[in-house]
Amino acid sequence: MSVLTTQGEHIHVWELKAHIDGCHSWESFYTCRCGAKRSVGGERSGDANDFSSVFWMTDSDCERCQDLLSGAQPKSWDEISCA
Numbered sequence: 001m002s003v004l005t006t007q008g009e010h011i012h013v014w015e016l017k018a019h020i021d022g023c024h025s026w027e028s029f030y031t032c033r034c035g036a037k038r039s040v041g042g043e044r045s046g047d048a049n050d051f052s053s054v055f056w057m058t059d060s061d062c063e064r065c066q067d068l069l070s071g072a073q074p075k076s077w078d079e080i081s082c083a
């Protein structure tokens with residue numbers, strides 16, 4: 001059916017459904033027409049040269065922000081869950 005399906009192998013076509021920015025992390029949610037879901041996200045580095053960190057990490061009440069700002073290793077993920 002799909003022009004993007006070749007030799008029986010389905011190639012996901014990700015459509016952005018939502019993007020969430022938290023104080024020290026961000027996450028984007030995608031879906032494919034086959035029903036699979038994908039979550040891509042990461043934590044901000046806390047690097048003062050990183051514009052997004054300067055912009056978002058202003059909540060001094062957040063422990064994780066403080067950790068990252070003092071050099072903790074930011075996590076990132078890219079997860080696909082099939083229907």
Ligand SMILES: [Zn+2]
Pocket residue numbers: 010011012013032033034035036
């Ligand atoms: Zn798919």
Ligand SMILES: [Zn+2]
Pocket residue numbers: 022023024025059062063064065066
């Ligand atoms: Zn935070």
